[in-house]
Amino acid sequence: MNIASLNVVTIIFTLVAGDNKSNLSYISCPFDHRCICSTSPILDIDCNNTQITRNDIPYFPRNVNQLNLGFNFLVQIRNNTFHLMHELSKLDLSWNEITVIEEGTFDDLHNLQELHFEGNLINCSQGALPMSVFKSLTSLKFLNVAKMQNCKRFPDFIISGLTRLESIVIDIRPIVAVPEFGVGYLSLKHFKRLKAGFCILLGVDKDTFVNLPYVEYLDLQNCLLMQIESKTFTANTNLTYLDISNNNLLIDVFPILSQALPNSLKILKMSNSMRDLYSFNPNLIFKSDETSLEEFYINGNKFVYALGDEDHKLPSTLRIADFSNNILMKFCFDMPNLLALDLRNNSLGVYLASNRYTYSNETTLKQVDLSLNEIHDLTFPIFHGHAYTTKINLSYNKLTDISFDLSHLVRLEILDLSHNNIWSVSKLSSLDILHTLSTSAKLNLSYNRLKCSCKNLPFIQWLLENRNMMVQSKGYNCRYENGQIADMRDASLIDILLKKDCRSYTILIVGVTVALLIVLILLFAGLIFRYRWKLRYLLYMTRHKYKLYKSIQSSKHYKYDAFISYANAETGFISNELIPNLERNHNLKLCIHQRDFIPGEEITQNITNGIHQSKMTVCILSQSFLDSYYCMFEFNMARMESIYAREGKNVLFLILYEHIRLKDMPLVMLEFVEQQSYIEYPRDEQGNIVFWEKLKDALL
Numbered sequence: 001m002n003i004a005s006l007n008v009v010t011i012i013f014t015l016v017a018g019d020n021k022s023n024l025s026y027i028s029c030p031f032d033h034r035c036i037c038s039t040s041p042i043l044d045i046d047c048n049n050t051q052i053t054r055n056d057i058p059y060f061p062r063n064v065n066q067l068n069l070g071f072n073f074l075v076q077i078r079n080n081t082f083h084l085m086h087e088l089s090k091l092d093l094s095w096n097e098i099t100v101i102e103e104g105t106f107d108d109l110h111n112l113q114e115l116h117f118e119g120n121l122i123n124c125s126q127g128a129l130p131m132s133v134f135k136s137l138t139s140l141k142f143l144n145v146a147k148m149q150n151c152k153r154f155p156d157f158i159i160s161g162l163t164r165l166e167s168i169v170i171d172i173r174p175i176v177a178v179p180e181f182g183v184g185y186l187s188l189k190h191f192k193r194l195k196a197g198f199c200i201l202l203g204v205d206k207d208t209f210v211n212l213p214y215v216e217y218l219d220l221q222n223c224l225l226m227q228i229e230s231k232t233f234t235a236n237t238n239l240t241y242l243d244i245s246n247n248n249l250l251i252d253v254f255p256i257l258s259q260a261l262p263n264s265l266k267i268l269k270m271s272n273s274m275r276d277l278y279s280f281n282p283n284l285i286f287k288s289d290e291t292s293l294e295e296f297y298i299n300g301n302k303f304v305y306a307l308g309d310e311d312h313k314l315p316s317t318l319r320i321a322d323f324s325n326n327i328l329m330k331f332c333f334d335m336p337n338l339l340a341l342d343l344r345n346n347s348l349g350v351y352l353a354s355n356r357y358t359y360s361n362e363t364t365l366k367q368v369d370l371s372l373n374e375i376h377d378l379t380f381p382i383f384h385g386h387a388y389t390t391k392i393n394l395s396y397n398k399l400t401d402i403s404f405d406l407s408h409l410v411r412l413e414i415l416d417l418s419h420n421n422i423w424s425v426s427k428l429s430s431l432d433i434l435h436t437l438s439t440s441a442k443l444n445l446s447y448n449r450l451k452c453s454c455k456n457l458p459f460i461q462w463l464l465e466n467r468n469m470m471v472q473s474k475g476y477n478c479r480y481e482n483g484q485i486a487d488m489r490d491a492s493l494i495d496i497l498l499k500k501d502c503r504s505y506t507i508l509i510v511g512v513t514v515a516l517l518i519v520l521i522l523l524f525a526g527l528i529f530r531y532r533w534k535l536r537y538l539l540y541m542t543r544h545k546y547k548l549y550k551s552i553q554s555s556k557h558y559k560y561d562a563f564i565s566y567a568n569a570e571t572g573f574i575s576n577e578l579i580p581n582l583e584r585n586h587n588l589k590l591c592i593h594q595r596d597f598i599p600g601e602e603i604t605q606n607i608t609n610g611i612h613q614s615k616m617t618v619c620i621l622s623q624s625f626l627d628s629y630y631c632m633f634e635f636n637m638a639r640m641e642s643i644y645a646r647e648g649k650n651v652l653f654l655i656l657y658e659h660i661r662l663k664d665m666p667l668v669m670l671e672f673v674e675q676q677s678y679i680e681y682p683r684d685e686q687g688n689i690v691f692w693e694k695l696k697d698a699l700l
Helices: 002-020 182-185 249-262 428-437 457-465 490-530 532-548 566-583 603-612 623-627 628-645 667-676 686-698
Strands: 026-028 035-036 044-046 066-068 091-092 114-116 142-145 166-172 193-199 217-219 241-243 267-269 293-297 306-309 321-322 328-332 340-342 368-369 391-393 414-416 442-444 450-451 477-480 485-487 560-565 590-592 616-621 651-658 676-679
Touching: 002 676, 026 560, 114 485, 182 368, 241 590, 249 667, 340 477, 428 457, 450 457, 450 490, 457 490, 477 490, 485 490, 560 566, 560 603, 560 628, 566 686, 603 616, 603 628, 616 623, 616 628, 616 686, 628 667, 651 667, 676 686
Parallel strands: 044 066, 066 091, 091 114, 114 142, 142 166, 166 193, 193 217, 217 241, 241 267, 267 293, 293 321, 306 328, 321 340, 340 368, 368 391, 391 414, 414 442, 450 477, 560 590, 560 616, 616 651, 651 676
Antiparallel strands: 026 035, 035 044, 477 485
16 A cells, blocks of 8 residues: 555544544444544554564554554554654553564654563664664653564663653663663663563662662662662662562661662562561661651561560651561561551451550551451550541451440541451440541441340431441341341341340340349358358468468479470471480470470461560471471471570570581571581480480570
8 A cells, every 4th residue: 555545544533533532432443343442532553462463564544643553463563653653752662572673663762652572573683673763762762672582672772762751661681791771771760660571680789770860759669679789879869769579688688678769759669578477676777866758568578576665666767667567476666657557468357355465655647458358356556646537447357346445536537447357336325426526437347246135225226317427238148146147228127126135135134134144143151151250260370370371482493494496397306306315314394296286376476475475486497397387387486485585595406306408508508507506316215315304404
């Protein structure tokens, strides 16, 4: 088709589109029915996934604004495909099979601002791409050249001419003696956003990003990142957003992490990236007196403890903190300026029953998420000082009542208590206070275990009177004592029926209660009279023993001499050798999980209790031990016990039960081996005697 024919297609399309502007948003394109065209206000063409090949590329109108050719079978694009498309602003060529870009392919695309080229088969080695292939894209702001199989590193000399480029998505693969980001990036004065596509970046240092001085947004998710050197981002003084989620940072990175991160950073995401750290210490990440961080996401890790004090604080600039999806059992920080706190999906139920999650007397928190935390009860003052809080999420817990104080929540808009075990509210005055303080407050009590009974009649009546306070009408069911379930949308009928049933029992209940009280009083008086001499005797004996009592000074005492950590494969060794030699022969008391753990208690709680109550922790090292999640959990809990509860005193002792290669051991375990805090289990009778003597001495 020649240029004259193309002009005819453009005119026809303009007329068709103009006739349909008032009726349709999209029509089948008149020049190729495989494609969809928008009819107003500007021409957009969508030929995505339409089986187009290099031999049947449609001739497009010149006035197209956006063109999508993604997910087709294009191998080569003729250099006249986009001829005279001066109005094209967005072009999508992603996920084709393009291997060749001809010189001049993009020459007429002076106004193109967005180019998607990911998932193609271009060979990016020097000489395979025309150096001036992008020279005409003078308005380009966004470029995606990621996920290209034959391109290890997209050449920076080709990108360097895109002086208006602001954002790029690009693969990062290691190439020996070649920097990840070459000097070509230095000419991109407007370049602010970089997102990694396919990424292998095991370590970063001060030279990695030195040629990206203008970048503000850096996304390095899923890069297999393990090491971050000190002063890595020294050159990136404009960096405000950093995402290093879904990596596996080594534990020795954390002491220098605060020196690596720039002070300009405002948003930091480290989700699922700190798998070997069980206790969160803000000083490892923040320089609290210098940072300007506002948002911090550290969800999806394995933190068990996150406790602050005067020397361990969250940054005062922090506004959003996400600690969700960890295994937190304890959490508390000073947070006077925080606006949103996400503690969803942790194990804070036991801790929050008697503790608050903040030391602050006054806080600016607006949103708090405590859902999915196995909460049975909350300490009464947990929300004291929350004058600015508008949303509290306590859904998917095991609350049975609202026993915590609501009087400080003067701006509350929504209290989500859905999916709990609440059957009644014992203190309706608390809800009345909440309604008085915040007239716009809404309450979500859906999907609880509400009861239709005489005892619960006041609460049913309260719900009826305050239906406008409920968030939704669905999920409010009420169960009668006979097992029948009623829909609370008929609360008025339920109220009438309950009043009728309860009235008939009132006189009977009063009479039975009075009679029972009289019987109890008479019975109590008779028992006192009958046993009056015996009671006197017991009183005298008690006084005598009290006079003979002598106080003794308390001393540090542990319930067990040692906590034994071992894999199930070594159960025979524990039963047949370790217990007889240490408990029977040497009178030591051991904590054995199969014998001493409390049934019904969570295994992690049993482990931490056992270690804390034991003078020492002994690990029976074998390959099965290294492969066991709970064995490694016990090893790391013992390390934390040494650091935080025993003032740095080592309470961990290793027994090399099997020969294990050093390279198979975690780095933290190698430290103990190098410090000689271990003993090898011998396989001969003579060595056995010496072994048990040495082990006994180590424990005593």
